[in-house]
Amino acid sequence: DAGVTQSPTHLIKTRGQQVTLRCSPKSGHDTVSWYQQALGQGPQFIFQYYEEEERQRGNFPDRFSGHQFPNYSSELNVNALLLGDSALYLCASSRLGGYDRELFFGEGSRLTVL
Amino acid sequence: DQQVKQNSPSLSVQEGRISILNCDYTNSMFDYFLWYKKYPAEGPTFLISISSIKDKNEDGRFTVFLNKSAKHLSLHIVPSQPGDSAVYFCAAIYAGGTSYGKLTFGQGTILTVHP
Numbered sequence: 001d002a003g004v005t006q007s008p009t010h011l012i013k014t015r016g017q018q019v020t021l022r023c024s025p026k027s028g029h030d031t032v033s034w035y036q037q038a039l040g041q042g043p044q045f046i047f048q049y050y051e052e053e054e055r056q057r058g059n060f061p062d063r064f065s066g067h068q069f070p071n072y073s074s075e076l077n078v079n080a081l082l083l084g085d086s087a088l089y090l091c092a093s094s095r096l097g098g099y100d101r102e103l104f105f106g107e108g109s110r111l112t113v114l
Numbered sequence: 115d116q117q118v119k120q121n122s123p124s125l126s127v128q129e130g131r132i133s134i135l136n137c138d139y140t141n142s143m144f145d146y147f148l149w150y151k152k153y154p155a156e157g158p159t160f161l162i163s164i165s166s167i168k169d170k171n172e173d174g175r176f177t178v179f180l181n182k183s184a185k186h187l188s189l190h191i192v193p194s195q196p197g198d199s200a201v202y203f204c205a206a207i208y209a210g211g212t213s214y215g216k217l218t219f220g221q222g223t224i225l226t227v228h229p
Contacts, residue, residue, distance in 0.1 A: 004157070033216070042118075042203050042219030043158070056216055090157055101146055101207055103217065105157030 002027060004106035006091050012112045013081050021076040021109045025093030032074040033103065034066060035090040043090055049074050078111075086113045117141045118206050120220035127227050133191040135223050137204030140185065144206035148217065149178060149189050152201045161202075162189070194227045201225075 005024045013019050025032050031050045035043035045058035049068035068074045072093075078085055088110050092103035119138045127133045137147075145166040150158035164171040164178045164187065171178050177190045191198055201224050205217040 035217075035219075040221070042120075042205075042221050043217070045216050045218070048216060058216070092157075101148070101163070101209060102160050105150075105159070107155065107157045 004029075004091055004093050004104050006089075006106035006109050008109055009107065010110045010112075012114060014114050015081055015083060017081050017113075018077065018079045019081060019111060021078075021089050021091075021111075022073070023076070023091030023093075023106060024073045025091075026104045029093035029095050029104070030072050031094045032068060032072065033092045033094070034074070034076045035092060035105075036060070037088040037090055037108070039087070046076070081113045083113050086111060116221075117144075118204055118218050118220040120202075120204055120223050122223050123221070124224040124226070127194045127225065129196055129227055129229050130193045133189075133194045133198065133225055133227065135189040135191075135202050135204075135225065137187050137189075137220055138185060139187075139206050141206070141208070141218075142185070143208045144218070146207045146209045147178070147180060147187050148205045148207070149176075150203045150205060150219075151198075152203065152222070158203060191225075194225075196227045196229050199225055199227050 007022045033048040034046040037043040046060050047057040048055050052068045063079045065077045088108040090108045091106045148163040149161040151161050152158040162173050162176045180187045201222045203222045204220040
């Protein structure tokens with residue numbers, strides 16, 4: 001039973017560029033949440049997708065956008081990259097529209113912005 | 115506005131002894147709390163949780179205590195093992211309303227268990 005998978009694992013971009021990160025949820029899960037973890041900090045909630053719609057959003061600018069596909073997989077897009085966007089981006093999935101409070105996390109995508 | 119705080123960045127413990135990791139929160143709307151463990155190059159993995167209607171939850175070597183009046187929770191690991199060395203995150207959620215899946219995390223505590 002595959003857990004949450006994310007790609008790519010590492011990537012390097014320059015300021016102003018755009019990036020797309022991908023996530024496949026754990027089998028049987030229908031809800032995907034994205035988190036940003038800066039160095040030395042805890043993960044911060046970006047947004048959550050359920051039924052292909054953004055259901056709730058954290059305190060992140062509109063440069064951060066996402067998408068959920070019919071197979072429940074999800075993408076996180078970040079436009080006009082800033083140096084401060086360098087972080088580990090974690091995808092987490094859950095069941096029952098997120099009502100099941102236990103989140104399963106992927107290994108993350110490490111983004112470095114130069 | 116750090117609503118969940120882990121004030122100890124690191125903790126060092128001898129194998130076999132007790133590890134106590136602490137967490138404080140400020141938002142009284144939080145009603146469910148979780149602990150996650152994270153190894154390097156891996157995503158956080160769920161460890162144990164507690165609902166605000168309880169004051170203690172135990173799972174093997176791991177026990178979480180919740181003091182609602184003090185807005186404080188702690189994770190006890192007894193006995194500690196070298197394999198427990200990891201970063202531990204406290205997280206909270208307001209399970210009512212529409213906050214499903216939106217965890218608020220603390221900064222994490224690095225636990226090192228020495229053989």
